[in-house]
Amino acid sequence: PDIRLVLARLLIRAGRSSEAVTQLQKTMLNIGPNPNVLYWLGEAYSIQGDNTATLKALERAGDLAPANPEVWKAKAKVYRQQGEAAAALECLERATASNPKDLAALNEKGLVLMELGRVNDAMLCFEGCLRLRKREPIALGNKGICLAMLGKYFEAAVALKNAIKLGTPSAVLYNNLGFALSNLNSYPEAVKVYAEALEMAPNDRETTANLAAALSKCGRFDEALVYYDRLTESENIDPLLLNNVGNCLEELGKKEKALACYRQALEIDPENRIIAFNYATCQMSSGDMEHALEFLRTHTAQDQGDRQAWGLLGEIYDNLQKYDLAVDCYNKALGLE
Numbered sequence: 057p058d059i060r061l062v063l064a065r066l067l068i069r070a071g072r073s074s075e076a077v078t079q080l081q082k083t084m085l086n087i088g089p090n091p092n093v094l095y096w097l098g099e100a101y102s103i104q105g106d107n108t109a110t111l112k113a114l115e116r117a118g119d120l121a122p123a124n125p126e127v128w129k130a131k132a133k134v135y136r137q138q139g140e141a142a143a144a145l146e147c148l149e150r151a152t153a154s155n156p157k158d159l160a161a162l163n164e165k166g167l168v169l170m171e172l173g174r175v176n177d178a179m180l181c182f183e184g185c186l187r188l189r190k191r192e193p194i195a196l197g198n199k200g201i202c203l204a205m206l207g208k209y210f211e212a213a214v215a216l217k218n219a220i221k222l223g224t225p226s227a228v229l230y231n232n233l234g235f236a237l238s239n240l241n242s243y244p245e246a247v248k249v250y251a252e253a254l255e256m257a258p259n260d261r262e263t264t265a266n267l268a269a270a271l272s273k274c275g276r277f278d279e280a281l282v283y284y285d286r287l288t289e290s291e292n293i294d295p296l297l298l299n300n301v302g303n304c305l306e307e308l309g310k311k312e313k314a315l316a317c318y319r320q321a322l323e324i325d326p327e328n329r330i331i332a333f334n335y336a337t338c339q340m341s342s343g344d345m346e347h348a349l350e351f352l353r354t355h356t357a358q359d360q361g362d363r364q365a366w367g368l369l370g371e372i373y374d375n376l377q378k379y380d381l382a383v384d385c386y387n388k389a390l391g392l393e
Contacts, residue, residue: 057083064096073103091121098130107134125151125158132164141171159188163195170198175205193223200229204236212236227257234266243273261287269300277304295321299331302338311342333364345372363389 060083067076080097084090094117101109111134117127128151135144145168151161166181179202185195200215216233230253237246250267257263268283284301287293302317318335325331332355339348352369355362370385 057087060086061093061096064100068096068100068103071103073100076100077104089116089120091117091124091127094120095124095127095130098127102130102134107138110134122150123154125154125161128154129158129161129164132168136168136171141168144168145172157188159185159192159195162188163198166195166198166202170202170205175202178202179206191218191222193219196222197226197229197232200236201232204232204239207239209236209239213240225252225256227253227260227263230256231260231263231266234263234270238266238270238273243270246270247274247276261290265297265300272300272304272307275307277307280304281308293320293324295325295328295331298324299328299334302334306334306338306341311338314338315342329362329365333368336365336368340368340372340375345376348372349376363391 060079064076064079064083067073067079077097077100080093080100083093084097087093094113098110098113098117101107101113111131114127114131114134117124118131121127128147132144132147132151135141135147145165148161148165148168151158152165155161162181162185166178166185169175169178169181179199182195182199182202185192186199189195196215197219200212200219203209203212203215213233213236216229216236220229220233230249234246234249234253237243237249247267247270250263250270253263254260254267264283264286268280268287271277271280271283281301281304284297284304287297288301298317298321302314302321305311305314305317315335315338318331318338321331322328322335332351336348336352336355339345339351349369349372352365352372355365366385367389370382370389373379373382373385
């Protein structure tokens with residue numbers, strides 16, 4: 057049986073999972089149900105993509121050896137693959153209860169808590185990892201991501217920079233560092249970091265959009281449009297992405313093209329206040345006061361509390377020398393009426 061088990065593990069590592077299953081099943085025929093054999097049987101089924109058989113084998117292993125954290129970690133992995141974060145968390149809680157110093161289980165538990173939106177609880181897990189192994193790069197990076205999610209951007213940037221320095225840099229770490237730097241208004245540095253992330257993951261849409269936005273904040277609108285163009289080739293275009301393209305075109309003085317982008321965005325999301333405001337502002341700056349006025353009248357009638365729209369409407373009336381109407385709109389913008 058020992059030789060069969062060693063052979064099965066070698067077959068699993070070689071990717072020959074069907075042969076490994078045969079050897080493991082023969083082992084159990086000889087010695088009966090065994091938690092170690094069942095664990096490796098679960099690994100073999102996992103390689104085959106048979107989650108049902110994997111969980112069944114691991115459940116039997118867990119029944120025989122409930123204190124074995126490896127079994128619970130393996131079950132958690134399957135549940136995460138199936139999108140069952142709550143079930144994965146329950147398994148990882150069993151794993152960390154069995155071995156509180158299991159750094160891998162504690163880190164994985166933190167990741168699942170992040171998936172469930174429990175960011176503060178996830179932070180405690182990553183801090184626990186760092187108490188077990190100071191300056192551990194994976195836990196440090198995950199802590200940095202949590203800090204950014206909590207709006208603690210300076211601390212996040214420090215943690216992420218250290219994680220990149222100490223461990224293996226990844227597109228995820230660079231992208232999150234760029235996010236933290238952008239929120240600290242350090243846009244030139246964010247551009248460099250996003251470029252690093254995109255070099256590692258050239259087809260990542262989120263990183264591409266983030267780099268374009270950071271370039272735009274630096275006033276590098278032509279360069280930003282190069283990256284936005286990559287994203288607008290898709291069939292399912294995000295209206296806010298089109299809005300950002302419109303912003304760049306407007307800054308470059310290409311107002312007609314900008315208006316076309318805003319119109320396309322509003323066709324997808326007609327109730328979006330940000331896009332509506334930018335569309336009307338662009339119309340006004342193009343000198344088309346009448347169309348901007350008509351559009352805003354409809355918009356403000358739908359949302360009487362939109363102070364920004366009332367302010368712009370007041371500005372249009374001011375330009376049209378309709379001062380009484382302008383005063384009325386400005387008062388509404390200030391919340392005085």
